[in-house]
């Protein structure tokens with residue numbers, strides 16, 4: 001055991017397996033990350049253009065032991081040194097969750113340690129406490145942005161009943177999902193999100209404008225903190241179709257029947273400007289509704305989490321806007337934005353002193369409510 005790094009502090013093992021990443025991490029106390037190991041099966045989905053749950057479950061099965069073992073090695077601890085175990089209980093793919101939970105239950109039973117089935121999405125927010133080794137100042141507004149979620153939360157207390165309230169969320173696509181879909185329409189490599197973000201950085205602001213969903217006075221009362229991105233996705237598809245119908249496109253030698261698969265690089269299609277306009281619309285909705293939530297609740301902390309929090313425009317926009325209204329922005333570094341065991345260890349360490357462990361027969365909950373910190 002490494003002397004002096006976590007002397008006398010509780011040691012939490014966090015295990016993650018909601019989607020395509022298998023993660024294990026060790027946290028001392030509530031804020032000291034001492035090991036973090038992630039294996040991903042993402043490369044296996046490039047040829048399908050989306051995750052295949054059965055492949056993901058098998059990959060978790062193969063990675064579980066190597067990932068946990070290498071986290072222990074990285075920290076220089078033995079299994080017996082662990083005080084408690086946290087595992088993703090949901091939301092996520094049911095088969096993937098089941099593999100992680102089965103492994104975590106086996107470890108907990110063999111070691112006689114308490115096991116907590118925790119909310120993976122709340123973990124995306126709590127992980128910032130490890131990144132900065134500083135506790136979040138509550139109450140806070142939480143912006144959850146991932147492949148499956150886009151929600152605004154009001155967090156007074158992670159562990160207390162009613163301590164997490166949902167202010168609003170997307171009525172259709174999540175922000176990451178919308179980016180992935182537009183990436184697919186444009187023929188960009190999987191996963192679309194980071195690639196659309198990269199292309200958008202080469203585009204010109206204002207060259208193409210797309211509508212903002214649920215914005216304007218009409219929705220200010222009925223949907224103050226909600227989002228809608230499916231209309232935007234349709235607007236992008238229509239815009240592309242209109243360009244493809246133009247005489248310039250139709251008469252071009254590269255306008256072949258199967259060009260849809262490789263749309264980028266075509267002279268009639270300004271991919272960077274399309275990505276820019278699309279990205280600006282999504283981020284404008286995210287930022288304006290988040291700032292409204294901060295103003296309305298009076299919270300002085302904004303914490304952002306989920307894979308989409310890697311988005312360059314969202315990060316720069318919030319970094320500029322938050323100080324102007326006296327709000328502290330907590331947004332994890334990029335390496336903590338995608339799924340990892342650290343987020344599970346972080347939320348487990350945060351709540352375990354105050355909540356009972358999960359029952360030994362608990363099951364994964366694929367659509368776990370965001371206001372529930374445990375399954």
Ligand code: KG4
Nearest residue numbers: 146147148176193197307308310311338339
């Ligand atoms: O939280 P996460 O790792 O998995 C879920 O729990 O859903 O989020 C993954 C999502 C994907 O949709 C991915 O395309 C998106 O986050 N994403 C991005 C960026 N990096 C990841 N979307 C936009 N811009 C990015 N830079």
Ligand code: ZN
Nearest residue numbers: 146306307339
């Ligand atoms: Zn996630």
